[in-house]
Structures are given as structure tokens and as C-alpha cells.
Amino acid sequence: MSDSRTLDLELARKVLGEQPFSRLLGARVTAFGDGEATLELDLREELLQQYGYAHGGVLSYAADNALTLAAGSVVGSGVITxxxxxxxxxxxxxxxxxxxxxxxxxxxxxxxCRCDVIAVDAVGTETLCAVAQGDIAVLEPSA
Structure with a gap:
């Protein structure tokens, strides 16, 4: 189902880097291709809510962008949530x-697409924190 517009890891990183909000959060694409994508960001104090947990909006941001990146790995860059x-x-x-x-x-x-949002502690232990499912619209359908 891939076409000549299918993204590669380098281009996916460039696309994410063009989003001012993604730069503000310090998000990065760490894996990409074949219908899958992984997005990561460091959980720093500015991204926490009053109880010391990552703000729900940050989890939603991560899921939203990972869902769209995964879709883009299959159908190309002309996608939007x-x-x-x-x-x-x-x-x-x-x-x-x-x-x-x-x-x-x-x-x-x-x-x-589906997405698992996971918190990773300092020693690498993963904890599933949220699950998401999304519909990604293809703006530029393949011929």
C-alpha cells in the first residue's frame, strides 16, 4: 500500500520538527515505518499537572501525533487527524x-490506527498509561 510519497524516518523527524508545538514539547520520532511509529518526549516539570503526573493534554498530544505518523508511514505525508x-x-x-x-x-x-502511551522510568521500566484509537484522513489519496 506504500507509494512514492511514503515517509522515511528522516523525513518523519523533519515533519515533526516543523511543528512549533512539537518543538516546544521536545518531541522526537524514535521509530518509524511499515505502519508503525513511536514518538517520545522527556517528562519535565513544565509538562506536569498539580499532582506531579504528566498532564492529560501531553498524553493526548503524544497519541495524536503518533497515530498520524503511523498512518503517514503507509499512505504518505498528506494526512491529518x-x-x-x-x-x-x-x-x-x-x-x-x-x-x-x-x-x-x-x-x-x-x-x-491504535496507540499505546507508556511512561518509562529512569531504569527503563514501562507502564501503560493510556490507549488511543484514531481516524486519520488522507488529504492526498494515492492514484
């Missing part, structure tokens, strides 16, 4: 927030 749902399972604490997304089904005009 149409909608997504997120379920928060437990508070996110630790050193890094990791969002791993994968394509469930890629169609001509819409891609459905």
Missing part, C-alpha cells in the same frame, strides 16, 4: 513518555 479517542488508564510518571502507534487498516481516504 480526523478524530481520536483516548482512555487514561493510570497516571503517567517517570522520565520519558513514549507513544507507540500502529495502523489497523489503511484505506484510500482514511486510516485507522
Amino acid at each position: 480526523s478524530g481520536f479517542t483516548i482512555d487514561y488508564l493510570r497516571p503517567a510518571t517517570g522520565a520519558v513518555l513514549r507513544a507507540r502507534a500502529r495502523v489497523v487498516r489503511a484505506g484510500r481516504t482514511r486510516v485507522v
